[in-house]
Amino acid sequence: MSDLHQPPARARRRRRPGIYLLSPAGAIIEPERLERARANLRKLGFNCTLDRTATAREQRFAGTDAQRLAAFERALRHPADIVMATRGGYGISRLLPRLDFRALADSGKRFVGHSDFTAFQLALLAKTGAVSWAGPMASYDFGGEAVDELTADLFVEALSGQLEILSFESPDSDPVDARGVLWGGNLALVTALVGTPYLPKIRGGILFLEDVNESAYRIERMLLQLLHAGILDKQKAIVLGRFTEMPSSPLDQGYDLTAVIAWLRGQVRVPIVTGLPFGHVPLKATLPVGAKVGIATQDGMAYLVLQEHHHHDHDDPHHQHDIASA
Amino acid sequence: MSDLHQPPARARRRRRPGIYLLSPAGAIIEPERLERARANLRKLGFNCTLDRTATAREQRFAGTDAQRLAAFERALRHPADIVMATRGGYGISRLLPRLDFRALADSGKRFVGHSDFTAFQLALLAKTGAVSWAGPMASYDFGGEAVDELTADLFVEALSGQLEILSFESPDSDPVDARGVLWGGNLALVTALVGTPYLPKIRGGILFLEDVNESAYRIERMLLQLLHAGILDKQKAIVLGRFTEMPSSPLDQGYDLTAVIAWLRGQVRVPIVTGLPFGHVPLKATLPVGAKVGIATQDGMAYLVLQEHHHHDHDDPHHQHDIASA
Numbered sequence: 110m111s112d113l114h115q116p117p118a119r120a121r122r123r124r125r126p127g128i129y130l131l132s133p134a135g136a137i138i139e140p141e142r143l144e145r146a147r148a149n150l151r152k153l154g155f156n157c158t159l160d161r162t163a164t165a166r167e168q169r170f171a172g173t174d175a176q177r178l179a180a181f182e183r184a185l186r187h188p189a190d191i192v193m194a195t196r197g198g199y200g201i202s203r204l205l206p207r208l209d210f211r212a213l214a215d216s217g218k219r220f221v222g223h224s225d226f227t228a229f230q231l232a233l234l235a236k237t238g239a240v241s242w243a244g245p246m247a248s249y250d251f252g253g254e255a256v257d258e259l260t261a262d263l264f265v266e267a268l269s270g271q272l273e274i275l276s277f278e279s280p281d282s283d284p285v286d287a288r289g290v291l292w293g294g295n296l297a298l299v300t301a302l303v304g305t306p307y308l309p310k311i312r313g314g315i316l317f318l319e320d321v322n323e324s325a326y327r328i329e330r331m332l333l334q335l336l337h338a339g340i341l342d343k344q345k346a347i348v349l350g351r352f353t354e355m356p357s358s359p360l361d362q363g364y365d366l367t368a369v370i371a372w373l374r375g376q377v378r379v380p381i382v383t384g385l386p387f388g389h390v391p392l393k394a395t396l397p398v399g400a401k402v403g404i405a406t407q408d409g410m411a412y413l414v415l416q417e418h419h420h421h422d423h424d425d426p427h428h429q430h431d432i433a434s435a
Numbered sequence: 436m437s438d439l440h441q442p443p444a445r446a447r448r449r450r451r452p453g454i455y456l457l458s459p460a461g462a463i464i465e466p467e468r469l470e471r472a473r474a475n476l477r478k479l480g481f482n483c484t485l486d487r488t489a490t491a492r493e494q495r496f497a498g499t500d501a502q503r504l505a506a507f508e509r510a511l512r513h514p515a516d517i518v519m520a521t522r523g524g525y526g527i528s529r530l531l532p533r534l535d536f537r538a539l540a541d542s543g544k545r546f547v548g549h550s551d552f553t554a555f556q557l558a559l560l561a562k563t564g565a566v567s568w569a570g571p572m573a574s575y576d577f578g579g580e581a582v583d584e585l586t587a588d589l590f591v592e593a594l595s596g597q598l599e600i601l602s603f604e605s606p607d608s609d610p611v612d613a614r615g616v617l618w619g620g621n622l623a624l625v626t627a628l629v630g631t632p633y634l635p636k637i638r639g640g641i642l643f644l645e646d647v648n649e650s651a652y653r654i655e656r657m658l659l660q661l662l663h664a665g666i667l668d669k670q671k672a673i674v675l676g677r678f679t680e681m682p683s684s685p686l687d688q689g690y691d692l693t694a695v696i697a698w699l700r701g702q703v704r705v706p707i708v709t710g711l712p713f714g715h716v717p718l719k720a721t722l723p724v725g726a727k728v729g730i731a732t733q734d735g736m737a738y739l740v741l742q743e744h745h746h747h748d749h750d751d752p753h754h755q756h757d758i759a760s761a
Contacts, residue, residue: 135686136686136688168687168690168694169684169686169688169690199652199655202659202663203659205663300627301656301659302663303629303660303664304629304630304660304663304664304666305660305663305664306663307663326495326525329525329529330528330623330627331627333528333627334627334628334629334630334631337528337531337532337630337631337632338629338630338631358495360461360462361494361495362492362494362495363494364494364496372529
C-alpha cells in the first residue's frame with residue numbers, strides 16, 4: 110500500500126488508464142467472458158489486469174472470504190487507477206466488517222460495479238465519505254460478443270469527468286429540481302444495510318434504486334422498510350432505474366410495479382423520477398455514488414446533472430448524453 | 436371496543452372459546468378451505484366467526500388496506516377471545532402505521548398466526564409489550580381435509596396454558612440453558628422491520644426464526660443484517676425452525692443451509708439451537724411471542740420451557756410435549 114506505485118494524476122493521463130479486475134462476490138462461471146472483457150476494455154482504451162484469484166471458487170463464492178479480501182489489498186497495491194468488479198452475485202456482505210475502508214478511500218482508486226457491489230459502495234460512503242462508481246462490471250457488461258456502445262461511452266465519459274448531464278425519457282415523473290448526494294443502487298442491498306453501520310445516513314439525497322428477480326410485493330416490502338425507517342422522507346428525490354425479471358403470480362391480479370409506484374406516491378411527498386438507465390440491463394449509466402448531483406424533470410424528460418460547468422477541462426465541450434427509451 | 440362483550444376469564448372457561456378469523460394480508464383463493472377450517476376448529480372445541488371481509492379481494496390483497504384495518508376493529512368488538520389470521524401472503528407491512536396497537540393490546544385478545552403475521556406480532560410487542568401467539572392459521576393449517584393432530588393439540592394446549600415444555604430433537608445444537616423473551620418468527624419479516632419502530636428492542640432474548648422460499652444466500656444475507664445491526668449478539672439463543680422450499684442453484688456448489696449455519700457459528704458466540712417444530716410445514720408449535728421462556732439442550736434434545744410449574748392449574752398434570760423428528 111505504498112504510494113510509490115501511484116504516479117501523480119497529471120502524468121497518468123498521458124497513458125492508457127488501468128483497470129484492476131477483481132471478483133468480490135460470486136464465482137466466475139464462464140472465464141472466457143473475462144478474456145473478452147479484457148479485449149473489449151482494451152479497445153476502449155484501458156489496460157486490464159486480472160486479479161490472481163478472480164476465477165477462484167469456494168462454494169458459490171469467487172474464492173474464500175480471505176481470498177476475496179486479499180484481492181482488495183492487491184488492488185490497492187496495483188498502479189491501476191480503476192478497480193472494477195467482474196460480477197455481482199452474493200458475497201460482499203460477508204466481507205464488510207473486515208474491509209479497510211479508510212485505506213480503500215485513501216487510495217484514490219475509482220471502484221466500479223453494481224448489484225451486490227452496492228454493499229461495498231454504500232459501506233465505503235458510510236465509513237469514509239468516498240465516492241465510488243455505480244456502473245458496468247467486466248463479465249456482465251463487457252464479457253459478451255457485443256458491448257452496448259452507449260454503456261461503454263457513458264463509462265468512459267463518466268470516469269474521465271466529461272459527462273455533465275445525463276438526460277433520459279421519464280414520462281410519468283413528478284416535477285423536481287433539486288441538488289443532493291447521489292446514493293443507492295440495488296434495492297435489496299440498500300435495504301439489507303438498514304440498521305447496520307454500513308448504510309450512509311444521507312439527508313436531502315437523490316436516492317436511485319434498481320433490482321432484478323424481485324417480485325412486486327418484495328419490492329414494495331423493501332420500499333416500506335426504507336419508508337418506515339425514516340429514510341425515504343429525508344430524500345429530495347427517489348430515482349427509479351430498471352426493475353427486471355420480476356416474478357409474477359396469478360395471485361397478483363393487477364398488482365405490479367406500476368401499482369407499487371402508485372401506492373408509494375400516496376405514502377411519501379418525495380418526488381419520484383422514473384426511467385433512469387440503470388439496472389440489470391445492457392444499457393446502464395456510470396453514476397458517482399456519494400457525489401453531489403442535480404436532478405430535474407421537464408416535458409417528459411429527466412436530467413441528472415453530474416458536473417457543474419466549471420468542473421470540466423476547458424478543452425472539453427459541454428457534454429450531454431441523451432438516452433432514448435429502450 | 437367496549438368491555439361489555441368481554442366476559443371475565445373465569446366465566447368464559449365454561450363455554451366454547453371463540454375464534455375470530457380475519458384476513459390481514461393475502462387474498463383467500465380457496466374459500467372452501469375456510470369452511471373446512473371452521474368445521475375442523477369446531478371439532479377441536481372452538482366457535483369460529485368469519486370476518487365479513489375475510490374473503491374480499493383487491494389485487495393480491497384480502498381487500499383494500501381500509502377493509503383489512505377495519506377487520507381488526509371488528510375483531511376487537513367481537514366477544515371471541517382468540518383472533519386468528521386466515522393466511523399470510525403479504526400485506527400487514529402496509530397497515531403498521533395505521534393499526535391502533537394500544538387498543539389491540541388492551542383488548543386482551545390472543546392473536547394467532549405466522550409468516551406475514553410476524554410483522555403484526557413484532558410491532559404489537561414493540562409498541563405495547565403485549566404477548567401474541569406464533570401458531571397455526573385457519574386456511575393453511577386447518578383448511579385441508581386432514582389436520583395435523585399434533586399441531587392441533589399444541590394449539591389447544593398452548594392457548595389453554597397447559598403446555599409447559601416443548602421438547603424436540605435437536606441433534607446438532609450448541610449447549611444452552613437460558614431464559615429470556617421469546618421473539619421472532621419469519622426471518623424475512625423480522626429482517627424487514629430492522630431500523631423501523633416496529634422491531635422490538637430485545638436484549639437477552641430467545642430469537643426463533645423460520646422461512647420459506649428463500650435461497651440459502653438470501654437467508655445468510657438476512658442473518659447478516661441482524662448480525663451487523665447488533666441484534667444477534669444480544670440474544671441468549673437463536674432457535675432455528677424449518678426453512679423449506681429453498682430454491683437452489685447449480686452455482687451453489689455445496690453452499691446450502693448447513694453451510695450458512697456453520698458460517699453463522701463462526702460469526703456469533705450465541706448458542707444456535709436447531710429443530711424447532713415451526714415454519715411453513717404442517718407440524719408447528721404455538722409459541723408465545725413476547726413471553727419469558729426457557730431454553731435448554733441436552734443429549735440431542737432441546738427443551739423450550741413455556742410455563743413455570745407454579746403457573747398451571749393444580750388439576751392439570753405436569754404437561755410436556757415431545758416432538759419426534761418428521
